[in-house]
Amino acid sequence: MSSRLRCLRNNDRVAIVGSGPAGSFFAIHLLREARRLDLHLDVIIIEKRGPANLGFDDFQCKGCNFCAGLLSPRLNEILDECGLVLPEEVIQGRIDYVWIHGQWKNLRLRVPNDKQMYSVFRGSLPGRRTGRPAGFDGFLLGEAVKEGARIQYGEVQAIAYAASRMPELTLKTLSGEMVQLDASFVGIATGINAHCGLDYGANGLIASVKRLNPSFVPGKTRKALIFELDVGEEFLERNMNREIHFIEYGSKHLALEHTALIPKGRFLTVALIGKCIDEAVLPRDSRQIIRDFLTLPQIDSILPGVAAAPLACACTPRMTVATAAFPFGDRFAIIGDAVGSRLNKDGLYSAHVTASRLAQAVLHEGIDKQSLARGYGKTIKWLVADNRFGRIVYAVSRVAFSLPLLSRIVYQAFATEYKMRDEPSRPLSVVLWKIASGTADYREVFREMCSYDVLRSVIAGAAITFRNVAFEMFSGVQWGEYGRYPTVVLKEKREALKEQLASGLGMELDKSPDFERMYWIKIRGSEEEIMEELAKFGQPNARFLKLRIVDMQHIQGTPNQVGSVIRYRVPFVRLHAELRLTNRVRFETLHYKADEGLVDLGKLIFNVAPTTDGNRRLSIYASFDYKKGTGFASRMMWRGARFLFPEFMHDVVWNHALCTIKEDVERKHHRSW
Ligand SMILES: Cc1cc2nc3c(=O)[nH]c(=O)nc-3n(C[C@H](O)[C@H](O)[C@H](O)COP(=O)(O)OP(=O)(O)OC[C@H]3O[C@@H](n4cnc5c(N)ncnc54)[C@H](O)[C@@H]3O)c2cc1C
The missing domain is CATH 3.50.50.60 (FAD/NAD(P)-binding domain)
Structure with a gap:
């Protein structure tokens, strides 16, 4: 020819x-x-x-x-450029957040305001x-x-x-x-x-x-497993409202590499790849994988009780892996x-x-x-x-998210960027977003992954992780079976949270105390259930704030009622302080004030607020001024105390406490799909 x-x-x-x-x-x-x-x-x-x-x-x-x-932001831009306007009835879900689940913790990435991600x-x-x-x-x-x-x-x-x-x-x-x-x-x-x-x-x-x-030569392909569950819109709204989840690990018995959970109207689409799917031969193998997958703890914690949802369809199509x-x-x-x-x-x-x-x-x-x-x-x-x-x-x-230590380092690097840096200068988050959303060529992602800025974030994450692990071992913080959830409050959200807490209490919060930390976590439970858990603060049956280095005891009054007192005692240096509940606003806010034993103007505020998806967000605000001392000896003593109790301790302790409270509330909360 x-x-x-x-x-x-x-x-x-x-x-x-x-x-x-x-x-x-x-x-x-x-x-x-x-x-x-x-x-x-x-x-x-x-x-x-x-x-x-x-x-x-x-x-x-x-x-x-x-x-x-899933229609990626990049594809949506192309549809826009081509004047191909998706009819409303085609769009089954609008996605605002992308979660990546690693062995240690989960990361939540926001879809940028000028980008669109849909499910169809x-x-x-x-x-x-x-x-x-x-x-x-x-x-x-x-x-x-x-x-x-x-x-x-x-x-x-x-x-x-x-x-x-x-x-x-x-x-x-x-x-x-x-x-x-x-x-x-x-x-x-x-x-x-x-x-x-x-x-x-x-x-x-x-x-x-x-x-x-x-x-x-035809391209190479591998098997995937995809199924749809008829979970109902209300269930999806409560558990993954405008979110998609990518889970980067399975279990010892279920070798999975990558899973996507995508909400569509009242259905949940689940797509899986991994060795167990490559090796599945018969339809009953796939059915077994679906059953095992839905009962994995990481899945049950995202979608409580989902294993009981009716299966709407399932198939094992092939996916391209080589051109x-x-x-x-x-x-x-x-x-x-x-x-x-x-x-x-x-x-x-x-x-x-x-x-x-x-x-x-x-x-x-x-x-x-x-x-x-x-x-x-x-x-x-x-x-x-x-x-x-x-x-x-x-x-x-895959290595970074499936090995617990590396996954923890990545999380720490990511959380530190969110805590310390302004929105446009978070290089690791940008790379993670590009991988998760597919918005950039892999060549570009690889180049950015190896960039100085990303490596610096990861090295900082590694250093913080090792320090935190050492502190956890020293202080007796044990993760055990508790799920690990992000508790970081974004830098740009801190002022708004502070204002919300202050207005709820009808008071001013100090503009710039020496120490100020905020944490929050989303909990699937009612205000009452969360308050009930908080009432265990300092009680022998509390599973949070059980530390070897600080002994916390409720010593006076009725828990969660104004006048109730928690005593902090540091056994090996014989220091102690008291926290007194001075204000309570319904089932929303508890405001503790610290006495002047260890710090000045100490405040600890717990706040429970509704989220847009019908759940609750528990926030913690802690602030104080360091004691300065008057004479030389007392100034030295308080400086020493500051050294003995570094600020990061609060991050480790409250992060663990919030995850524990969440787990315990959700465990009790009625679970159904
Ligand atoms: C489990 C899984 C999940 C995925 N998830 C996503 C995702 O979320 N987002 C995303 O962007 N991509 C995703 N993909 C990839 C996406 O599905 C494909 O890239 C896309 O469908 C490719 O489009 P296509 O037109 O080449 O092929 P197809 O969509 O497969 O369309 C081929 C068409 O050709 C027809 N056809 C086939 N043979 C003949 C024939 N001999 N004569 C006449 N007609 C024929 C078929 O009936 C079909 O209509 C996923 C793939 C898999 C396997």
Whole structure:
């Protein structure tokens, strides 16, 4: 065949196999660019799954396209740029926070205000959906039709060159009829799950592509497990309101690498990859994995009682892990997942990249193999190179989040940035956001990961971690079975919290005391339950603030009532002080004042406030001035005391106390999905 084929010309026919995102994006970009060039193209999209026929949406196909359905900020920007406005009924969830769960603790990243992250259903499943079952793929296909594409339902079984040297498709229509269709150019956008779970390289169409271009090597894939639970909107609002969760570890018996929990309307989509899924063979193995997964402690702590929720659907599709080689030839090219996508993230964005670049190449570079290698080949090289960096990025982050000590260091580095630095200068948080959201190429993420700023944050995190671990051992703080939750109050939120506490108490809080710390934690429990737990402060049955170095005892009055007194005693230096509850505002606030034994103007405030998702937030505010002493000897003594009780002690102790209070309240709180 001629090695110099022209670009597409007026009235050429382009056949696109597959109406997933890659196929529809290709049609949209091709038709728009052709119109700009004053060309008319006959674009036919061939889809093997028939229309859903639900009477709602003409372009919704039956079944689904096996995807967690998270639209990354990067993809949303592209949709905006292309003027593709998602209808409200397609958006199943708007995401404000991304959680990353490591072995030690969880990190919460806020989706920047100028970015959008949505969850969508790709098709018409799960079957339990009611109302208009709008899906993302149906929307995109509708947009392609608006641009002028036609749809033909049927399965393309093979591609070959006809005598005219045009590619010819063998198509089995929905009625079972075999039809031949020739075209000037064919875009193959079949994805890798035409037969869910099977190796796509073995499918008939892909085998016929190999006959057209013997150098073509299909990409590598691995098995994933995806299922949907019908948990109800109220449950999701209470437990993961506008949040998605990525969990980076499983358990000894459930070897998982990466899990995504994504809320969609009243459903929760769960997508998993890991060794246990690679090794699962039978459907009952997958069912067992689902059961084991839902009862993991880290899952139960995010979604209490979720193991009892009804399963709406489950499947084991394949995911791309390595890009195909030479996925093009004279008059045809492969796009979307069938060629490859960015590792573990943002496959829909990758589908857009390959589709839009191919549209440009066939209209500006040519449709022969060499021209495609020149124009479209660059995109394949970008994918291959980026995934090389992606593999390193994921290897590092897997190790960092799945080993408890490293996970603790990463958390500490992250928390320290949030506590000490202003919003624009948190380099580790930026890198974590880029990994979690897929908003940057892996090459860029890798470069930033190795940057001086990120390494400095991690080294600081490591130093603080070792210091805290040493203090925990010395003071007898034991984590035991308690979950670890972030308690850091962002630097930019501290003033607002202080004002809220002060106005609740109807008093002023000192502007700049020598020592001031704030912590908070979200608790699934009522004000009464949290106050009940706080009433154990200084009691023998309290599980928080049990320290070897400070003995705390409730010595006077009724717990949580004004006049109640807690005594702090430091046994080995015989120092003591008393905290007196001087003000209580309903089930909201407890205000303790310290006597002048150890510090001046000491305050300890507990505050319980409702959160927007129907839960509560327990905040702690502690402040005091150091005693200065008058004579030389007493000045030295108080300086020594300051050295003996460094400020970070409060961070360690209150962090542990808050996590303990949360666990104990939630354990008692009624648990149901
Ligand atoms: C478990 C899992 C979770 C994922 N989660 C996300 C996520 O949250 N966000 C994200 O961006 N990406 C995610 N992805 C990746 C994403 O699903 C893919 O990147 C995306 O679907 C690729 O689009 P595509 O058009 O290439 O292929 P597909 O979406 O698979 O579409 C291919 C289409 O071609 C049709 N077809 C196949 N063979 C033929 C044939 N012979 N004839 C006619 N029609 C045919 C199919 O019916 C289908 O409609 C996930 C993938 C997996 C496996």
